[in-house]
Amino acid sequence: xxxxxxxxxxxxxxxxxxxxxxxxxxxxxxxxxxxxxxxxxxxxxxxxxxxxxxxxxxxxxxxxxxxxxxxxxxxxxxxxxxxxxxxxxxxxxxxxxxxxxxxxxxxxxxxxxx
Amino acid sequence: xxxxxxxxxxxxxxxxxxxxxxxxxxxxxxxxxxxxxxxxxxxxxxxxxxxxxxxxxxxxxxxxxxxxxxxxxxxxxxxxxxxxxxxxxxxxxxxxxxxxxxxxxxx
Numbered sequence: 746x747x748x749x750x751x752x753x754x755x756x757x758x759x760x761x762x763x764x765x766x767x768x769x770x771x772x773x774x775x776x777x778x779x780x781x782x783x784x785x786x787x788x789x790x791x792x793x794x795x796x797x798x799x800x801x802x803x804x805x806x807x808x809x810x811x812x813x814x815x816x817x818x819x820x821x822x823x824x825x826x827x828x829x830x831x832x833x834x835x836x837x838x839x840x841x842x843x844x845x846x847x848x849x850x851x852x853x854x855x856x857x858x859x
Numbered sequence: 860x861x862x863x864x865x866x867x868x869x870x871x872x873x874x875x876x877x878x879x880x881x882x883x884x885x886x887x888x889x890x891x892x893x894x895x896x897x898x899x900x901x902x903x904x905x906x907x908x909x910x911x912x913x914x915x916x917x918x919x920x921x922x923x924x925x926x927x928x929x930x931x932x933x934x935x936x937x938x939x940x941x942x943x944x945x946x947x948x949x950x951x952x953x954x955x956x957x958x959x960x961x962x963x964x965x966x
Contacts, residue, residue: 778954785958786896786944786958786959787956787959788902788946788956788959790955793953801952801953803953835901835902847892848892848904850903851901852901
C-alpha cells in the first residue's frame with residue numbers, strides 16, 4: 746500500500762565510502778524528486794526527474810548522482826561521503842496534470858556519516 | 860532567488876486557534892502549499908492555494924494574497940496530535956520551502 750517507499754531507512758557509514766538510496770513510487774506519477782533536510786530541518790530540493798529525464802539539478806556536488814531507470818524509480822548514489830552529507834534524504838513524487846499536484850514524500854533515509 | 864519567511868516556533872493550548880503566517884518573495888509563482896511534518900516523519904500535504912482567498916479543509920484553513928506575497932495557515936480546535944512542524948512552500952518551476960514553524964500544543 747505504500748505510495749512512496751525508500752530503502753534503507755537508516756544508513757550509517759564512514760567518510761569516503763560510496764552508498765546508494767533507492768526510491769520507488771506506485772502512484773503512477775511522472776515526476777520524482779530528491780530532497781535533503783539538514784539538522785535545522787530546512788528542506789531543500791536536490792534533483793527532479795520527469796519521465797526519466799533530469800529537469801532540475803540544484804547546485805549539488807557531482808558526488809551525488811541520481812539515476813532513474815523508469816518512471817517509478819529514482820535512486821541516489823553518493824560517492825566519497827563527507828561528514829556534511831549527514832542529513833535526512835526524502836524522495837517525493839507528483840503528477841503534473843490536473844489538480845493541486847501536491848508532492849507525496851517517502852518516509853526518508855537518515856544518513857549518518859562518521 | 861527565493862525568500863520564504865515563517866515564524867520559528869508557536870505554542871498554543873488544546874482547543875485554541877493558531878495562525879501561522881508565511882511571507883514570500885519568489886521569482887515566479889504557481890501556487891503555495893502547506894505541509895505538516897511530525898518529528899521523524901515525512902512531510903504530508905495539508906493545503907494548496909493558487910488564487911487569492913481562503914481554502915477551508917475541516918479544522919485547517921489556508922489563505923493567500925498574491926499581491927502581498929502572504930499566506931497563512933489557520934489551525935482550529937487544536938489537538939495534541941497537531942504538535943508538528945508546518946512548512947510553507949512556494950511553487951514556481953520547483954517547490955521552495957520555508958524553514959518551518961514548530962507548533963507545540965499544550966494541555
